[in-house]
Amino acid sequence: MLDMSLLKIENLHAEVGGKEILKGIDLEIGAGEIHAIMGPNGSGKSTLSYVLAGRDGYEVTEGSVTFQGRNLLELEADERANEGIFLAFQYPVEIPGVAGMTFLRESYNAKLRYRGEPEADAMRFLKMVRAKAKTLNMNDDMLKRPVNVGFSGGEKKRNEILQMAVLEPSLAILDETDSGLDIDALKLVSEGVNALRSEGRSMLIITHYQRLLNHIQPDYVHVLAHGRIQRSGGKELALELEANGYADFAEEAA
Amino acid sequence: MPDGLAKTPPFADLATAARKRAGHAWLADFNARAGARYAEAGWPHARTESWKYTNLNALAAGTFALAAAEKASVPEDRVPNIEGLRIVLVNGMLAPDLSDLDRLPDGVSLTRLSNAGMNEREMLERLLAEHTSTDGLPLAALNAATLSDVVVLDIAAGAALEAPLHIISLGATEKAAFAPRLLIRAGADSYADVVESHVSAGAEVYFSNLVTQVSVARGAQLGHYRLQNEAGGAFHIALTSAEVAEGAVYDNFVLSLGARLARNEIRGEITGARVEYRINGAYMASGSQHLDNTTFIDHAAAGSRSREVYKGVLAGSSRGVFQGKILVRPDAQQTDGYQMNRAMLMSDRAEIDSKPELEIYADDVRCSHGATVGELEADHLFYLQARGIDRDTARRLLVSAYIDEAIDEIQAEPVREAMKRLASGWLARNLSGDAA
Numbered sequence: 254m255l256d257m258s259l260l261k262i263e264n265l266h267a268e269v270g271g272k273e274i275l276k277g278i279d280l281e282i283g284a285g286e287i288h289a290i291m292g293p294n295g296s297g298k299s300t301l302s303y304v305l306a307g308r309d310g311y312e313v314t315e316g317s318v319t320f321q322g323r324n325l326l327e328l329e330a331d332e333r334a335n336e337g338i339f340l341a342f343q344y345p346v347e348i349p350g351v352a353g354m355t356f357l358r359e360s361y362n363a364k365l366r367y368r369g370e371p372e373a374d375a376m377r378f379l380k381m382v383r384a385k386a387k388t389l390n391m392n393d394d395m396l397k398r399p400v401n402v403g404f405s406g407g408e409k410k411r412n413e414i415l416q417m418a419v420l421e422p423s424l425a426i427l428d429e430t431d432s433g434l435d436i437d438a439l440k441l442v443s444e445g446v447n448a449l450r451s452e453g454r455s456m457l458i459i460t461h462y463q464r465l466l467n468h469i470q471p472d473y474v475h476v477l478a479h480g481r482i483q484r485s486g487g488k489e490l491a492l493e494l495e496a497n498g499y500a501d502f503a504e505e506a507a
Numbered sequence: 508m509p510d511g512l513a514k515t516p517p518f519a520d521l522a523t524a525a526r527k528r529a530g531h532a533w534l535a536d537f538n539a540r541a542g543a544r545y546a547e548a549g550w551p552h553a554r555t556e557s558w559k560y561t562n563l564n565a566l567a568a569g570t571f572a573l574a575a576a577e578k579a580s581v582p583e584d585r586v587p588n589i590e591g592l593r594i595v596l597v598n599g600m601l602a603p604d605l606s607d608l609d610r611l612p613d614g615v616s617l618t619r620l621s622n623a624g625m626n627e628r629e630m631l632e633r634l635l636a637e638h639t640s641t642d643g644l645p646l647a648a649l650n651a652a653t654l655s656d657v658v659v660l661d662i663a664a665g666a667a668l669e670a671p672l673h674i675i676s677l678g679a680t681e682k683a684a685f686a687p688r689l690l691i692r693a694g695a696d697s698y699a700d701v702v703e704s705h706v707s708a709g710a711e712v713y714f715s716n717l718v719t720q721v722s723v724a725r726g727a728q729l730g731h732y733r734l735q736n737e738a739g740g741a742f743h744i745a746l747t748s749a750e751v752a753e754g755a756v757y758d759n760f761v762l763s764l765g766a767r768l769a770r771n772e773i774r775g776e777i778t779g780a781r782v783e784y785r786i787n788g789a790y791m792a793s794g795s796q797h798l799d800n801t802t803f804i805d806h807a808a809a810g811s812r813s814r815e816v817y818k819g820v821l822a823g824s825s826r827g828v829f830q831g832k833i834l835v836r837p838d839a840q841q842t843d844g845y846q847m848n849r850a851m852l853m854s855d856r857a858e859i860d861s862k863p864e865l866e867i868y869a870d871d872v873r874c875s876h877g878a879t880v881g882e883l884e885a886d887h888l889f890y891l892q893a894r895g896i897d898r899d900t901a902r903r904l905l906v907s908a909y910i911d912e913a914i915d916e917i918q919a920e921p922v923r924e925a926m927k928r929l930a931s932g933w934l935a936r937n938l939s940g941d942a943a
Binding site for chain 2: 306307308309329330331335339340345346348349350351355356359360363367416420
């Protein structure tokens with residue numbers, strides 16, 4: 254199992270602004286597995302996603318994270334992305350003035366350069382993106398517009414999934430991807446994610462609610478509270494949480 | 508020195524030298540009268556309101572000689588790459604050998620002081636006096652006191668130019684001072700784009716003291732675009748005064764990249780209805796550069812619009828200044844004015860002073876203004892990095908998008924694209940690694 258794991262987190266402690274948020278996380282994700290992390294607000298779910306993606310200001314004070322056998326923590330955010338980690342943001346950022354297509358091409362070419370491969374042919378790349386956008390119900394206009402500017406919540410989330418489809422990560426971290434989505438948008442986004450499931454792609458789904466897991470079925474569910482994984486189990490654990498809430502974990506405060 | 512005693516302002520010796528050198532009595536007299544006005548106006552000091560944020564001590568302390576004619580060539584990599592006929596000035600004087608004087612299109616005529624006849628001189632004198640009031644503008648008086656050439660571009664009524672006219676002013680002599688004087692006159696219902704490029708042809712330290720007088724007649728459309736890309740040790744002081752008549756469109760843009768210290772001052776007067784008056788710009792500074800944009804729009808007639816968008820990128824320990832005044836006179840009802848200055852600081856040593864000023868005496872107007880100062884958003888940078896784009900490239904993409912938004916104000920497409928390339932070249936040179 255050790256050799257098989259794509260991501261291995263051991264005793265991870267991290268702080269933000271001097272406050273310890275993660276207090277000893279242990280988690281192992283194998284190739285092709287889908288893990289869900291559920292937990293109440295303030296439990297450290299988003300912190301975990303940012304620590305993995307390499308955001309400034311999230312300081313690891315103890316523990317290790319190994320990704321495909323490499324020490325992930327010594328890499329910059331862009332290097333982690335190029336190694337195959339993709340964070341689908343809870344709140345995708347609007348970037349005025351940078352056309353969506355330019356952004357996608359820069360990202361894609363960055364990955365190719367990182368691997369020492371030649372940059373993509375512009376026309377072929379455009380066709381590839383258009384085809385993927387179509388399955389997410391995104392038209393050319395959305396690709397031409399500045400990244401996420403004027404997009405609805407649902408459009409922003411679809412745009413995240415499009416980026417994921419183009420960049421083909423080996424580990425996708427979906428941070429509260431269901432937040433702010435109505436039921437139709439949730440279905441569309443979930444279908445997009447499910448289409449990207451494959452043996453070579455693992456996912457870490459971070460969510461407060463169980464409803465997303467009705468659409469994207471996880472292999473494992475973990476409960477994160479007070480900066481630690483409190484329980485792990487199969488997908489039935491999500492149903493149990495849905496029924497009982499997080500009250501059971503509130504008392505276990507450190 | 509106690510107050511009340513006249514103090515000879517710096518560069519008075521240049522005015523004396525110019526007068527002595529003048530090839531004909533008329534010019535000597537013109538220089539002398541301007542020299543007297545300059546002595547009276549005095550050098551701007553810290554208490555001079557319009558110079559409050561731009562200290563000219565370093566300029567005043569410099570030693571400059573009045574520039575003479577010089578051989579030079581255009582540095583092609585420092586000027587916008589646009590198709591169009593060229594009018595080249597070297598050290599403030601028209602250089603016929605570098606200019607396309609014999610190929611000027613129909614409807615364009617060029618008059619210059621250096622070979623003007625008696626009648627033309629009279630016209631020039633009248634034009635020069637016409638709309639630059641030198642009250643409170645000592646450097647404009649110094650320009651008049653030290654100029655040795657004047658170039659007047661006349662665009663005939665009804666003429667429509669296909670390609671832009673490109674005026675290139677070269678600083679070609681080390682430690683030289685020169686005073687280009689340009690007049691651009693767009694006749695009624697004409698349509699033209701004029702580009703000015705101010706660059707160095709080899710010299711590093713010099714003082715270019717420019718005055719451009721613009722008049723846009725009824726119904727005309729004039730695009731007037733300037734690149735200030737002087738050498739790193741240069742001082743560039745520029746005054747543009749533009750008078751725009753009924754139904755005319757004036758589209759002005761200044762991209763400031765170069766010089767140790769540069770001042771871009773624009774004074775505009777709207778004298779008729781349905782005028783569209785656009786003065787926009789972008790400034791990009793690094794090292795210890797000081798770039799000043801000072802504008803004044805005088806709505807002297809009812810029913811016109813003005814728009815002003817300036818954006819800056821300040822790296823290193825550079826300093827930016829923006830002063831924007833809009834005056835709406837009592838009769839200028841239904842005025843629509845918009846002003847915005849945004850500055851992005853790329854380092855904690857960079858600084859911007861921003862001073863919007865609205866003076867409104869009419870009651871039925873719409874005027875808005877805003878000023879913002881910011882840094883690159885950490886959220887934006889992280890978003891790009893999380894998609895594999897390295898930090899330097901991410902910074903360049905974001906700053907380029909930000910500054911292009913100002914450059915997009917340029918209505919002439921080829922000029923717009925050429926200016927964007929120059930801005931993006933600046934970013935590549937100045938925003939890599941720790942350069943910022």
